[in-house]
Amino acid sequence: MTAPFDVAIIGAGPAGMAAAVMARKQGLSCVVFDEAGRPGGQIYRAVTERPERDRQDILGPDYYAGLDLVEAFQRSGAEHRAGTMVWSIAEGEIHWRSRSGSGVTFARRIVAAAGAMERPFPLRGWTLPGVMTAGAAQILLKSAGLVEDDIVFVGCGPLLYLVAAQYCRAGHPPRLVIETTPRRNLGAALPHLPRALLAARYLFKGLGLIRELRAAGVRIERGVEQVELEGEDAIRGVRWRSGGRWQRADTGRVALHQGVVPNVNLAMALRCRHLWDERQRCWRPALDEWNRSSQPWLWIAGDEAGIAGAVSARLSGAIAALDIARDLGAIDERERNRAGTPLRAALGRDRAVRPFLETLYRPSDVFVVPQADDVIICRCEEVTRGEIARVVKEGAAGPNQAKGFLRCGMGPCQGRMCGHTVTETMSALSGKGQEEIGYFRQRMPIKPITTGEIAASAPFDGAGA
Amino acid sequence: MFQRLDLREFDTSFTFAGRAIPAREGENLAAAILRADIKAFRSTPRSGAPRGPYCMMGVCFECLVTVDGEPNRQACLETVHGGMVVEPQAGAAEINR
Incomplete structure (x- = not known):
C-alpha cells in the first residue's frame, strides 16, 4: 500500500482548488478528484480554454476571475485526478472510477467540495425533452x-438573470423571461438591505443584469403564480398565470431556475449531521467555524457547505485547509488563527449580501411543492405528487417510507432531483417541519457503478489477509 | 434550435441512432447531440416517456446513452471521439451476460 496523502479533496471548483493551494502552501501532500476533464467546477467551467477566453464580453469579468485560481491550482503541486468520479468514501479512503479503471486512494483528511446543484423545479411538463435548467443553458454557452x-427562462434568482443577460450579450435575447419571485419578497428583504450594502458590488451587478435585459427589449412577465409546460414528445409551449389571467407562448426550449442547493449526497451518506436552512430552503451540513463536519476527519467547503457563491467558496476552501494543517500538526493553532482571521473576516463581508438575496429570491411555496396531483416529483421513477399525497395520508412518516412504497429517490440520480421536493411536499401535506420530516437516508455508493468496478476498487494490494 | 458561437470547423463525426453527427474531437457529447437538433436522448424504464439532458452537469441522469456498446453513460460527462457509436437508451439497460 502506498503512503496516504495528507489531504484528499473532492471537487475542483473554487473551494476545492483554493483548499488544494492552501494545503500545498502549508506543505501538505494533496490529491484532488473531479468528474470534469478540466479544473474550474461549474462556475469556472472551461475558463482556461480557447476560444472561450475570447468570449469575455459575453460571460463577464466574474467568470474570468477564476483564471488566476485555476493557474495557482495547476502550479500548486497538488495531484489533479481529472475525469474521475468518487463513488464512496470512508475514513481514510476514497473509492473512485475513471475512464482508465477504478481504484482506491488513501488520505489522512478529506475535504468535500462537491458544490451545488439547481433546486428541483417540479412543474407540469418539466420532464419534457427541451426543458433544462438555466445552469444547463449556461454550461452549453460556456x-x-x-x-x-427560441428560449424562455422561467423562475427566480440571480443565475436566471445572469444567463438571460449573457444570451443578450451573445446577440440572442431570450424570447421571454417568466419571473416567479413572489411580489411580497421585496418587502421582506428590505430590512436586510443595509447589511447587504457591505457587499454592494453584488447588488449593482444584479441591477445591471436587469437593465441589460430591458435594454435588449426582453419581455419580462412578473409576479407569475402558476406555470405549466406543454408538449407531447418535446416542449412546445409554456402557459402562465399572473393576476388571475392565463397567457401562453410557443417555444422549443425552456430553461428553469429557482436557486441552488448544496449537493448533499456525499455528506449525508457519511452521516454528517445536517440542518434545514429555512431561508435558503435546503439542507446543509452542520459545521464548526473552520468548516469541520460532525465527522472529525471530514471538512466541507464551498457551496456544499451552504450556498454562498464562488468568492465565499474560495475563502472557505482555504479556511478548511488551514484547519487541516493545524489538525495534522503542520502549523499550530496560533499560526492557523493568524492566517485564518483575515480570511474569515473577508468571508463575513462577502456573505453580507446573502440574507437580502436569499429573502428576495426565496422560491414561492407553490413552485417548491407541486399543487396538482399529476405533476412528476421523482423524474427517474416517475412518481407524482398524487402518489406522495396518498402515502402521506396512509401514514408514511417521511421520505424513507415514501421511498419504500413508491421507489421515489431510487433511480439513477439517487434522489438528487426529487429529495428536496419530497421533503417539502411531505412537510406541506403533514404540517410537520422539514427537519422532522427529514431526507432520504443516503448510502454508498453515491453514484451508480458496476459490481466489477466495486471489485476492482477493493482496498487490498493482492497479498491476502 | 441551438446556434453556434464557436465557428471553428468540425473535424470529425460520430453516429447517434445511426445518424452521422459532425463534431469536434474532444468536445462534450451531449452538446454535440443537442446541436444536431435532437432533444430526446433516451426513454424511461417505467412509462417509456422520452427524456433529454436537464442539468448538463452529471446530476440528473436524463442524458443516458449507450456509447460503443456500453450502456448507462452520461452523455453530458462524455467527450466525442471520431467514429464513436452512440445509441439512445430505451428504458433500463440490459445486463451484459
Missing part, C-alpha cells in the same frame, strides 16, 4: 458556445 434562439 463550454460548447451554444445559444438557443
